[in-house]
Structures are given as C-alpha cells and as structure tokens.
Amino acid sequence: MMSSPMWTVPRLLLAALAVLWALPAHAGQLVRVGAAHFPPYTVRPESGADTGLLPQLVEALNRLQSDYQFVLVPTSIPRRFGDFKQARVDMAIFENPDWGWKDIPHTTVDMGLEDAEIFVAQREPQRGESYFADLKGKRLALFSGYHYEFANFNADPKTLAQNYNATLTYSHDSNLLMVLRGRADVALVTRSYLSDYLLRNEKVADQLLVSQRIDQVYHHYAIIRPTAPITGEAFGKLLRGLRDNGQMLKIFQPYRIAVVPVPDS
Template structure:
C-alpha cells in the first residue's frame, strides 16, 4: 500500500483533531421581557430572580438545551418599544388585546388563567352588590394595566377623569388605600391577592372580595416574527412542562389555573 506524503498525512491528522474538539452548537439565546407584574415578575430591574416568570424560565432551560432563555428587565409601558426594537424577543403573560394589535407578532396560548377581581373594605351591611356599580366610587388601580371595565383603555388621564381612579405601581399600596379608607375599591389579580393574604393573614377579615370578575387573564406569549424560536417550537416546550408537571407545580399555589390548550 502506497503511503501518504508526510505533509498530507499531517493535514488529515490536524483536521481530525479539529473535528474532535469542535464545541457543540451553542444554544440560541431567547430574550424574555421581564416587567414588574407581581406575582409573575417582581422588580426585575433590581436583579433579583423572584416571581413566577424566573421559575418558568428556569424550568424551560432545564427541559432542553436548544434554547437559552434569559430575562431582560423592561417595564409595563416600555415593553412595546423594547419588543419592536428587538431588545426583547418575547413577552410572556400577555394578551393580544393589551396594545399588541398593531405590532407584528405571533401569539402562543400558554394555557394559564388568572382573574382581575374587585376588593373593598368590609363594612356593616356591605355585600356583593357593592361592586355592581362603580359610579361615584374611588378606585385604586395599577398604572399601565388594561381593565375590561374601562374598555382596556390604560390612559391615566382617562381613568382618573372617568373613573375617579388613583394609579400606583403597587398592589400593596392599593390594598392599603382600601384598608385605610382612602379608596373604595382596588382591583388586583386573584393570584396576587392569594399571595397577599398569605403574607398578611390578619387583614383577611377586613377585606370584602368580589365575586364579580373584571376580566379573565388568559395568558399568551407574544413573540417577534424574527425571534430565535418559533411559536410552534415554544408551544411544544410549554407542553413539555405540562407533561412533566412543572406548570402545575409553579402556578397552582397561586390559584392560577392550568387549562387545556386547544390544538390548532
């Protein structure tokens, strides 16, 4: 057998060595917007990984190695601009009705449901019919949120003028306003109220919680059309978390319902 020239043999050897040490293809980076939206995301700008969104991202990263999900701090009003400019690839716990209609996107049904409910102070004779009419009542609302009773108009001036609303950036502050008589009704998410009452058991008997629901939060993920992950691929990852029980483990303690996702 004719031997290969030394130079050519060395070339083959170097090529083989190079192939043996080539790194595995790196996971694609997916940037997820993290806006303060308790209990889903809590003060992400402080760098603390607290809330349900960090737990979900950790579970997604444990599930597979093709994508690396990372949190990018944003805010409720700023997230639209960050999304359009490509600073974030995805917004989670959203609804297409909340200002996304004119922004190109793909929506993925997450199969999660929460609710926005009314809360007032307990008072003699006060019953559920107190929540039937909001006229003449002082409302404590969360700035930037889209409420169904206001036709999803989140403009602060509109809410203040038409609904006698005070807007803050804290559900705790809004509930304190109700407890101290500075507001008649606060609107909070069911998940947040559940967490609040666990932390403040002594005020449970001081609050009247409505059976009336302002809106059902049916959560979606909103993806940029050129995001590193497709809506179909992300939906399959979420199904993987449903199948292994992670979705229920993360969300059930906060009374966020894990519901069936209709197949396309």
C-alpha cells in the same frame, strides 16, 4: 527524571479532555424574554433579583432542553411594546393580544394559563356583593399601565383618573392599603396576587371584602417577534413539555392560576 514521550501525549490528551469537560455545555440560541414588573409574575426585575413566577418558568424551560437559552431582559409595562418592536426582546410572556399588541407584528402562543382581575373593598356591616355592581362615585385604586375591561382596556392614566376617579400606583400592596385605610373604596387586584398577599397578611383577611364579580379573565399568551430565534410552534412544544412533566402545575397552582387545556392548533 524526564517523562517518557510515550506518556506525554496521553497526559496532554487527558488534560485537554479535562478542560473540555469543565467548559459549560452549549447553551443553544439566546431567547430574550421581556420582564416587566407584574406581580406575582415578575417582581421588580430591574433590581436583578430573580423573584416571581416568570424566573421560575424560564428556569424550567432551560432545564427542559438545550436548544434555546431563555434569559430575562428588564423592561416595564409601558416600555415593553417599544422594546419588542425594536428587537430588544424576542418575546413577552403573560400577555394578551387585546392589551395593545394588535398593530405590532407578532405570533401568539396560548400558554394554557388563566388568572383573573377581581374587586376588593373594605368589609363593613351590610356591605355585600351588590357593592361592586356599580363603580360610579367610588374611588378606585388601580395599577398603572394595566388594561382593565371595565375601562374598555384604555390604560391612559389621565382617562382613568378623570373618568373613573382612579388613583394609579405601581404596587398592589399600596392599593390594598389604600382600601384598608379608607383612602380608596375599591381596588382591582389579580386573584393570584391577592392569594399571595393574604398568605403574607393573614391578620387583614377578615377586613377585606372580595368580589365574586370579575373584571376580566387573564388568559395568558406568549407574544413572539416574527424574526425571533424561536418560533411559536417550537415554544408551544416546550410549554407542552412542561405541562407533561408537571412543572406548570408546580409553578402556578399555588397562586390559584389555573392550568387549562390548550386547543389543538
């Protein structure tokens, strides 16, 4: 039996509506966020695994609104400046203007997040906080590409090796193992990473001496290209939204990353 023409049109309309409902909602303007290996913020993004705090932040930003779709673009600590200048990425997160950005046109957005770089040595009898007062003659284990305040933010590997007796790696775990095995005297590690490391390696906690001395406080900023799809003002409003709904605390507090007040712009 053939369908009545009267019923054919409504059925076609319903079918069309069903197709539209099945399509994904408009995702908004694409904002490419540079993802460089910087644990625990970003962990080996080139592997394609969404691990670290940056993927969590991006997911929270995308859940918050639909005007922008934030996506991660793998880069590296040294390469991120070139990727930014050549517009391969629109923004870099967990940055600081002192880390080589001053001559690159950009807008900064205060993220209201603070971490710290601290000194770690092997615990020994009679060794205390004074051990970290003078680094001369000590073998240092550093993360390649990082800008350290004690070295005037000079990240050049040759300078660090020659002037500070430093071994550079791409792994905080490796640097801490060097200290534990007596191959380095002092490692510099982000407080957030050390907190996570000690949770994963409880047995070595009493073997490590953690300094009260801080090399630098990481006050995190977002660095945005002048022609990026999102403005600094708009991104700042999104971050305020995450602060207000509690997502910033939920993501960062477990890693001892402080969520601090942001001055009015």
